[in-house]
Amino acid sequence: MRQGLIVAVALLAALRDAGRLPLRLPQNARQIPQDVLRRHLARGAMQFGFELGTGVRTYVSASAPYAIAVAVLLSGGSCGPALAAGLGFGAGRALTPALRRLSGDGERWDDRLAVRLSGMTVVSSVLIAAAACGVVR
Incomplete structure:
Protein backbone atom coordinates (compact mmCIF):
# COMPACT_ATOMS: atom_id res chain seq x y z
CA MET A 1 0.00 0.00 0.00
CA ARG A 2 2.71 2.51 1.02
CA GLN A 3 4.88 1.50 -1.89
CA GLY A 4 2.02 2.01 -4.34
CA LEU A 5 1.26 5.46 -2.91
CA ILE A 6 4.90 6.51 -3.17
CA VAL A 7 5.08 5.31 -6.76
CA ALA A 8 1.80 7.07 -7.62
CA VAL A 9 2.96 10.39 -6.14
CA ALA A 10 6.35 10.10 -7.88
CA LEU A 11 4.68 9.37 -11.22
CA LEU A 12 2.30 12.31 -10.74
CA ALA A 13 5.37 14.44 -10.06
CA ALA A 14 7.00 13.19 -13.27
CA LEU A 15 3.84 13.97 -15.26
CA ARG A 16 3.69 17.46 -13.75
CA ASP A 17 7.34 18.15 -14.54
CA ALA A 18 6.87 16.86 -18.09
CA GLY A 19 4.06 19.39 -18.56
CA ARG A 20 1.35 16.71 -18.86
CA LEU A 21 -0.43 17.50 -15.59
CA PRO A 22 -1.29 21.06 -14.55
CA LEU A 23 -0.83 20.82 -10.79
CA ARG A 24 0.05 23.64 -8.41
CA LEU A 25 2.52 22.76 -5.70
CA VAL A 60 10.27 25.09 -5.72
CA SER A 61 9.92 24.58 -9.45
CA ALA A 62 10.38 20.79 -9.54
CA SER A 63 8.04 18.20 -8.08
CA ALA A 64 10.75 15.77 -6.94
CA PRO A 65 11.16 17.33 -3.46
CA TYR A 66 7.47 16.68 -2.80
CA ALA A 67 7.75 13.12 -4.09
CA ILE A 68 10.78 12.44 -1.92
CA ALA A 69 9.03 13.94 1.12
CA VAL A 70 6.13 11.53 0.61
CA ALA A 71 8.58 8.66 0.16
CA VAL A 72 10.40 9.53 3.39
CA LEU A 73 7.15 9.91 5.34
CA LEU A 74 5.82 6.58 4.11
CA SER A 75 9.09 4.64 4.26
CA GLY A 76 8.27 2.89 7.52
CA GLY A 77 9.67 5.09 10.26
CA SER A 78 13.37 4.35 9.74
CA CYS A 79 15.80 7.25 9.90
CA GLY A 80 17.75 5.84 6.93
CA PRO A 81 15.56 7.24 4.14
CA ALA A 82 15.37 10.66 5.81
CA LEU A 83 19.13 10.75 6.27
CA ALA A 84 19.74 9.63 2.68
CA ALA A 85 17.31 12.25 1.36
CA GLY A 86 18.95 15.00 3.43
CA LEU A 87 22.44 14.00 2.38
CA GLY A 88 21.39 13.75 -1.26
CA PHE A 89 19.70 17.15 -1.14
CA GLY A 90 22.72 18.75 0.51
CA ALA A 91 25.15 17.13 -1.92
CA GLY A 92 23.05 18.25 -4.87
CA ARG A 93 22.84 21.80 -3.58
CA ALA A 94 26.62 21.91 -3.08
CA LEU A 95 27.49 20.17 -6.35
CA THR A 96 25.53 22.55 -8.58
CA PRO A 97 27.50 25.75 -7.86
CA ALA A 98 30.76 23.78 -7.67
CA LEU A 99 30.24 22.33 -11.16
CA ARG A 100 29.21 25.74 -12.49
CA ARG A 101 32.38 27.28 -11.11
CA LEU A 102 34.58 24.45 -12.39
CA SER A 103 33.09 24.76 -15.89
CA GLY A 104 35.07 27.96 -16.44
CA ASP A 105 32.13 29.60 -18.24
CA GLY A 106 29.18 30.01 -15.89
CA GLU A 107 26.91 31.60 -18.48
CA ARG A 108 27.40 28.73 -20.94
CA TRP A 109 26.90 26.22 -18.11
CA ASP A 110 23.61 27.95 -17.21
CA ASP A 111 22.45 27.76 -20.83
CA ARG A 112 23.24 24.05 -21.07
CA LEU A 113 21.49 23.41 -17.74
CA ALA A 114 18.37 25.26 -18.88
CA VAL A 115 18.11 22.96 -21.91
CA ARG A 116 18.41 19.83 -19.77
CA LEU A 117 16.56 20.88 -16.61
CA SER A 118 13.07 19.71 -17.59
CA GLY A 119 14.30 16.23 -18.44
CA MET A 120 16.37 16.07 -15.26
CA THR A 121 13.35 16.85 -13.08
CA VAL A 122 11.27 14.16 -14.78
CA VAL A 123 14.07 11.62 -14.37
CA SER A 124 14.35 12.52 -10.67
CA SER A 125 10.71 11.68 -10.02
CA VAL A 126 10.97 8.44 -12.01
CA LEU A 127 14.03 7.44 -9.99
CA ILE A 128 12.13 8.10 -6.76
CA ALA A 129 9.36 5.79 -7.98
CA ALA A 130 11.91 3.13 -8.94
CA ALA A 131 13.67 3.40 -5.59
CA ALA A 132 10.33 3.04 -3.79
CA CYS A 133 9.79 -0.25 -5.58
CA GLY A 134 13.03 -1.60 -4.14
CA VAL A 135 13.07 -0.01 -0.67
CA VAL A 136 9.57 0.10 0.81
CA ARG A 137 8.18 -3.23 1.93
Whole structure:
Protein backbone atom coordinates (compact mmCIF):
# COMPACT_ATOMS: atom_id res chain seq x y z
CA MET A 1 0.00 0.00 0.00
CA ARG A 2 2.71 2.51 1.02
CA GLN A 3 4.88 1.50 -1.89
CA GLY A 4 2.02 2.01 -4.34
CA LEU A 5 1.26 5.46 -2.91
CA ILE A 6 4.90 6.51 -3.17
CA VAL A 7 5.08 5.31 -6.76
CA ALA A 8 1.80 7.07 -7.62
CA VAL A 9 2.96 10.39 -6.14
CA ALA A 10 6.35 10.10 -7.88
CA LEU A 11 4.68 9.37 -11.22
CA LEU A 12 2.30 12.31 -10.74
CA ALA A 13 5.37 14.44 -10.06
CA ALA A 14 7.00 13.19 -13.27
CA LEU A 15 3.84 13.97 -15.26
CA ARG A 16 3.69 17.46 -13.75
CA ASP A 17 7.34 18.15 -14.54
CA ALA A 18 6.87 16.86 -18.09
CA GLY A 19 4.06 19.39 -18.56
CA ARG A 20 1.35 16.71 -18.86
CA LEU A 21 -0.43 17.50 -15.59
CA PRO A 22 -1.29 21.06 -14.55
CA LEU A 23 -0.83 20.82 -10.79
CA ARG A 24 0.05 23.64 -8.41
CA LEU A 25 2.52 22.76 -5.70
CA PRO A 26 1.99 23.86 -2.11
CA GLN A 27 4.76 26.32 -1.37
CA ASN A 28 5.67 29.70 -0.03
CA ALA A 29 6.84 31.02 -3.40
CA ARG A 30 9.25 33.72 -2.28
CA GLN A 31 12.96 33.67 -2.98
CA ILE A 32 15.41 34.03 -0.11
CA PRO A 33 16.92 37.52 -0.55
CA GLN A 34 20.62 37.84 -1.44
CA ASP A 35 21.25 40.20 1.50
CA VAL A 36 20.80 37.23 3.86
CA LEU A 37 24.26 36.03 2.75
CA ARG A 38 25.78 39.51 2.51
CA ARG A 39 25.11 40.47 6.14
CA HIS A 40 27.14 37.64 7.67
CA LEU A 41 28.34 34.72 5.58
CA ALA A 42 28.17 31.95 8.24
CA ARG A 43 24.88 33.04 9.84
CA GLY A 44 23.47 33.85 6.41
CA ALA A 45 24.35 30.39 5.11
CA MET A 46 22.69 28.81 8.15
CA GLN A 47 19.55 30.95 7.69
CA PHE A 48 19.50 30.23 3.96
CA GLY A 49 19.83 26.49 4.55
CA PHE A 50 17.14 26.50 7.24
CA GLU A 51 14.67 28.48 5.15
CA LEU A 52 15.33 26.44 2.02
CA GLY A 53 15.33 23.09 3.78
CA THR A 54 12.15 23.69 5.75
CA GLY A 55 10.27 25.44 2.96
CA VAL A 56 9.72 28.52 5.13
CA ARG A 57 10.60 30.78 2.23
CA THR A 58 11.50 29.34 -1.12
CA TYR A 59 10.30 28.73 -4.63
CA VAL A 60 10.27 25.09 -5.72
CA SER A 61 9.92 24.58 -9.45
CA ALA A 62 10.38 20.79 -9.54
CA SER A 63 8.04 18.20 -8.08
CA ALA A 64 10.75 15.77 -6.94
CA PRO A 65 11.16 17.33 -3.46
CA TYR A 66 7.47 16.68 -2.80
CA ALA A 67 7.75 13.12 -4.09
CA ILE A 68 10.78 12.44 -1.92
CA ALA A 69 9.03 13.94 1.12
CA VAL A 70 6.13 11.53 0.61
CA ALA A 71 8.58 8.66 0.16
CA VAL A 72 10.40 9.53 3.39
CA LEU A 73 7.15 9.91 5.34
CA LEU A 74 5.82 6.58 4.11
CA SER A 75 9.09 4.64 4.26
CA GLY A 76 8.27 2.89 7.52
CA GLY A 77 9.67 5.09 10.26
CA SER A 78 13.37 4.35 9.74
CA CYS A 79 15.80 7.25 9.90
CA GLY A 80 17.75 5.84 6.93
CA PRO A 81 15.56 7.24 4.14
CA ALA A 82 15.37 10.66 5.81
CA LEU A 83 19.13 10.75 6.27
CA ALA A 84 19.74 9.63 2.68
CA ALA A 85 17.31 12.25 1.36
CA GLY A 86 18.95 15.00 3.43
CA LEU A 87 22.44 14.00 2.38
CA GLY A 88 21.39 13.75 -1.26
CA PHE A 89 19.70 17.15 -1.14
CA GLY A 90 22.72 18.75 0.51
CA ALA A 91 25.15 17.13 -1.92
CA GLY A 92 23.05 18.25 -4.87
CA ARG A 93 22.84 21.80 -3.58
CA ALA A 94 26.62 21.91 -3.08
CA LEU A 95 27.49 20.17 -6.35
CA THR A 96 25.53 22.55 -8.58
CA PRO A 97 27.50 25.75 -7.86
CA ALA A 98 30.76 23.78 -7.67
CA LEU A 99 30.24 22.33 -11.16
CA ARG A 100 29.21 25.74 -12.49
CA ARG A 101 32.38 27.28 -11.11
CA LEU A 102 34.58 24.45 -12.39
CA SER A 103 33.09 24.76 -15.89
CA GLY A 104 35.07 27.96 -16.44
CA ASP A 105 32.13 29.60 -18.24
CA GLY A 106 29.18 30.01 -15.89
CA GLU A 107 26.91 31.60 -18.48
CA ARG A 108 27.40 28.73 -20.94
CA TRP A 109 26.90 26.22 -18.11
CA ASP A 110 23.61 27.95 -17.21
CA ASP A 111 22.45 27.76 -20.83
CA ARG A 112 23.24 24.05 -21.07
CA LEU A 113 21.49 23.41 -17.74
CA ALA A 114 18.37 25.26 -18.88
CA VAL A 115 18.11 22.96 -21.91
CA ARG A 116 18.41 19.83 -19.77
CA LEU A 117 16.56 20.88 -16.61
CA SER A 118 13.07 19.71 -17.59
CA GLY A 119 14.30 16.23 -18.44
CA MET A 120 16.37 16.07 -15.26
CA THR A 121 13.35 16.85 -13.08
CA VAL A 122 11.27 14.16 -14.78
CA VAL A 123 14.07 11.62 -14.37
CA SER A 124 14.35 12.52 -10.67
CA SER A 125 10.71 11.68 -10.02
CA VAL A 126 10.97 8.44 -12.01
CA LEU A 127 14.03 7.44 -9.99
CA ILE A 128 12.13 8.10 -6.76
CA ALA A 129 9.36 5.79 -7.98
CA ALA A 130 11.91 3.13 -8.94
CA ALA A 131 13.67 3.40 -5.59
CA ALA A 132 10.33 3.04 -3.79
CA CYS A 133 9.79 -0.25 -5.58
CA GLY A 134 13.03 -1.60 -4.14
CA VAL A 135 13.07 -0.01 -0.67
CA VAL A 136 9.57 0.10 0.81
CA ARG A 137 8.18 -3.23 1.93
